[in-house]
Amino acid sequence: MQKILIKSLDSKNMVYICFAFSNVLTSMSTFKILLSASVLCSILSINSCIKDNELKHSVMGSSGIYISSDSLLHFSQEVPRDFINTGKILYYKDYLFMVEKNVGVHIIDIHDTSRTVRISFLNIPAVQDVAIQNNVMYTDNGPHLLILDISNIMQIKLINRQLNVFSPNNFTPPISGGWFECINPSKGWLIGWNTSLLLNPKCSR
Amino acid sequence: MKKKLLILLTCLFNFISCSFDEGGVNSDATPGSLNRFVISGQYMYTLDIDHLNIFDITDQENPVLRRTIEIKDDLQTLTVYQGSLYIGAGAGLYIININNPLTASVNASIAHWVSKDPVVVSGKYLYSTTRNNWSGALTIYEDLGSDQFNELNRIILEQPYGLGISGDYLFVCEDINGILVYDISKRDKPIKVQTYTSIISPRDVIILNDIMFCSAKNEFQLVDIKDPRNPRLISIIK
Numbered sequence: 477m478q479k480i481l482i483k484s485l486d487s488k489n490m491v492y493i494c495f496a497f498s499n500v501l502t503s504m505s506t507f508k509i510l511l512s513a514s515v516l517c518s519i520l521s522i523n524s525c526i527k528d529n530e531l532k533h534s535v536m537g538s539s540g541i542y543i544s545s546d547s548l549l550h551f552s553q554e555v556p557r558d559f560i561n562t563g564k565i566l567y568y569k570d571y572l573f574m575v576e577k578n579v580g581v582h583i584i585d586i587h588d589t590s591r592t593v594r595i596s597f598l599n600i601p602a603v604q605d606v607a608i609q610n611n612v613m614y615t616d617n618g619p620h621l622l623i624l625d626i627s628n629i630m631q632i633k634l635i636n637r638q639l640n641v642f643s644p645n646n647f648t649p650p651i652s653g654g655w656f657e658c659i660n661p662s663k664g665w666l667i668g669w670n671t672s673l674l675l676n677p678k679c680s681r
Numbered sequence: 682m683k684k685k686l687l688i689l690l691t692c693l694f695n696f697i698s699c700s701f702d703e704g705g706v707n708s709d710a711t712p713g714s715l716n717r718f719v720i721s722g723q724y725m726y727t728l729d730i731d732h733l734n735i736f737d738i739t740d741q742e743n744p745v746l747r748r749t750i751e752i753k754d755d756l757q758t759l760t761v762y763q764g765s766l767y768i769g770a771g772a773g774l775y776i777i778n779i780n781n782p783l784t785a786s787v788n789a790s791i792a793h794w795v796s797k798d799p800v801v802v803s804g805k806y807l808y809s810t811t812r813n814n815w816s817g818a819l820t821i822y823e824d825l826g827s828d829q830f831n832e833l834n835r836i837i838l839e840q841p842y843g844l845g846i847s848g849d850y851l852f853v854c855e856d857i858n859g860i861l862v863y864d865i866s867k868r869d870k871p872i873k874v875q876t877y878t879s880i881i882s883p884r885d886v887i888i889l890n891d892i893m894f895c896s897a898k899n900e901f902q903l904v905d906i907k908d909p910r911n912p913r914l915i916s917i918i919k
Contacts (some may be wrong), residue, residue, distance in 0.1 A: 531736050559899040559919070563842070563884035568899040572887075574896055581699060582901075584918065589892060592916045607718035607725055608710040612741045613719060614725055621740055635742050644727040647755075650814075 490524045535676040537655030541665035543578075548601050548618045556594035558581065568608045571629060578602050578667045581615065583629065598624075598632060602665050616642055618665040648681050655680045712842040713896065714799035715887035723759045724782050728756040733768065735782050747783060756871050763801040769798035774809060776828070785795060791826035793820065799885075806833075806868045810841035810853060817841045819835040819853060821869055833869040843885030844895070852893060854883035860895065862909060877904065877912040 489591040559582065564575040572584040572592075581598040602618035611627040612635075623636035649656045649669040659666060691739040712719055717728040724734040725744060732751045736744040755771030761779075762865040765788075768775040773792040777785050796811035807822040807830070817838045823831045851863040851871055858871035863871035882898035893904040893912065 477682075513723055521805075559901065561898060562896055562901070563898070564715050565885055565887055565894060565896045566710055566714040566716065567887050569887065572894055572901070574901060576896060582902060584902065586894070589915050592901070592903055592918055604718055605727070606717040607712070607716070607720045609720045609725075609728075610741060612708070612738075614720075614736075615737070616718070616727070621744065624862065632723065638761065640733075642727070647730065654687065659797070 481498060535655050535674050535677060537657065537680075538669040539657040539672045539674060540666050541662065541668045541670055542660075542666055543601050543618065544664040546621065547639075548665055550599065550601055551617070551622060551624075551637075552599045553630075553632050554580075554597045554599050562679070564605060566606050566608060569624065572604050573613075575603060575606060577604065581606055588646035596632075601639060602667055618642070619644060642648050679680045688713065693844040711887050714801055714845060715758055715885045717757070717759050718759050718767060718828050719759050720764075721779065721868065723780070726759055726761070726766060726779075727846075728768065730756060730761055730858065733759075733766070734775070735785075749784075750777070750786065752787060760800055765802075767800045769800050769809065771796065772829060774807070774822075776830075786907060789821060789830060791832075792829050799843050801844050801851075803865070803868065805836055808844060808846070808851055808865075808871075810844055812838075812840050812842070817855075817878050819844075819863075819871070821871070821889060823869065828865050830887070834871070835870065842883065843896075845886040845888045847888040847891075847893070847909060850906070852888065852909075853896070854885060854895075854905075857881050860886070860893075860904075860912070861885060862912065864910075872912050875912065 501564045539597050562574050566573045570587045572586055574582040574584060576582060580600045580603060582594055583596040585594045586594055600615060600617050600622065604616050606615045607612055612625040612627065613626045615622045619640045619642045621638040621641040622634060624631045625635050644661055655677040656676055656679050657674055657677055691806045699790045700917055717774040719726050723737060723739045725736045725738050731753055732749045734746055735748040737747045738744045752775055758769035758770055760767040764778060764780050766779050773786050773790050776789040778788050779785050783828050793811055796809040796813040798809050800807055800809040809820050811818050811820065817840050819838055819841060820832060821834045821837045823833050825831055838855055839858065842854040843851045843858065844851060849864060849866040851865045853861045855861055859876050859880055860883050861873055862875040862877065863875045880902055884898060888892040891905065891907045893906050894895040895902045895904055901918045905913040905915050
């Protein structure tokens with residue numbers, strides 16, 4: 477849109493310039509005026525093309541961060557990890573489950589409240605949420621719903637994965653009023669946005 | 682004798698209905714206020730960006746998606762309280778009675794300024810925090826019955842996140858300042874009595890038996906709130 481805007485701005489200027497140019501040349505024949513005007517306009521439009529090329533290399537915006545469809549199909553229980561970007565929590569039977577957004581779930585043992593300890597990490601790509609009932613954990617894995625048996629907390633088992641239960645993410649970048657790379661589901665599951673240099677972006681908000 | 686039996690039955694009924702009402706009792710897990718998955722009875726409720734999913738989890742290993750309810754908004758948080766779902770969204774709060782989940786629909790909506798917002802409920806009072814890039818607030822609503830809600834009070838905050846209630850105290854996570862402690866013995870007029878500052882970028886709380894589990898952007902704390910006006914750190918993981 478911005479590109480079109482600049483073009484239209486240029487053509488507006490062109491009209492003005494062409495109009496002024498034609499005023500100066502009132503004594504000339506209509507043919508000559510048209511010819512001169514068109515020559516000038518061509519020069520100006522070449523100039524606007526150069527501007528377009530410059531524009532292609534100079535737009536900062538947001539590009540999507542994706543997890544590929546293949547990489548999504550993963551579940552593993554691993555050694556504890558550091559907290560990077562945590563927030564959502566769920567308490568269940570003296571364990572605390574803490575979601576590491578898009579990466580997995582920390583498990584904290586709180587049997588001894590004075591000595592809480594991280595005991596394990598569930599690697600679940602694109603995870604956002606967890607719920608638990610009767611030793612069964614439900615969690616999202618991008619569009620998929622994972623069902624896990626947590627009766628043995630150190631040997632959590634994946635018992636079911638229901639594919640494509642949840643709608644694709646189509647959230648736009650958090651910063652409004654900027655350019656962004658159009659969402660492309662063929663790249664996988666969208667989990668966030670980076671600021672980067674964009675070549676000829678077609679989406680904005 | 683008949684009277685006694687009647688009283689006994691009424692008490693029993695009250696007891697059953699009360700224990701049934703508490704979402705936490707049924708699911709035997711306690712979620713924080715920011716979650717988008719909640720379980721109540723045999724159903725699991727999850728949010729997609731513009732609809733609510735209702736799964737039947739009677740067969741635990743094979744959940745069945747029974748319904749979706751479309752809500753044209755940016756749905757953020759889900760709380761169950763006494764047979765109702767409270768959905769915090771970009772443009773407002775939505776309340777759905779789930780006594781009959783398979784026929785449920787949106788009973789009420791309360792519009793607020795565009796933001797993200799978790800909600801907790803105590804009796805007929807709703808406490809909701811809202812925040813966007815510029816500002817935030819704690820807003821108190823009263824449930825007037827018949828799906829009518831009335832805004833009672835609004836307190837301007839900086840960047841509030843999750844919140845939790847313990848008796849007459851409300852705890853609100855605020856990104857910059859810590860965990861704010863409000864005396865809510867007058868439910869509609871919270872009075873700030875303390876700020877727990879020994880936590881950086883708190884996100885959410887779960888309160889159980891005088892202990893507050895606090896998640897932060899990159900730490901986890903257990904805090905003793907036996908004296909809610911003087912929260913005391915028990916343990917921390919960074």
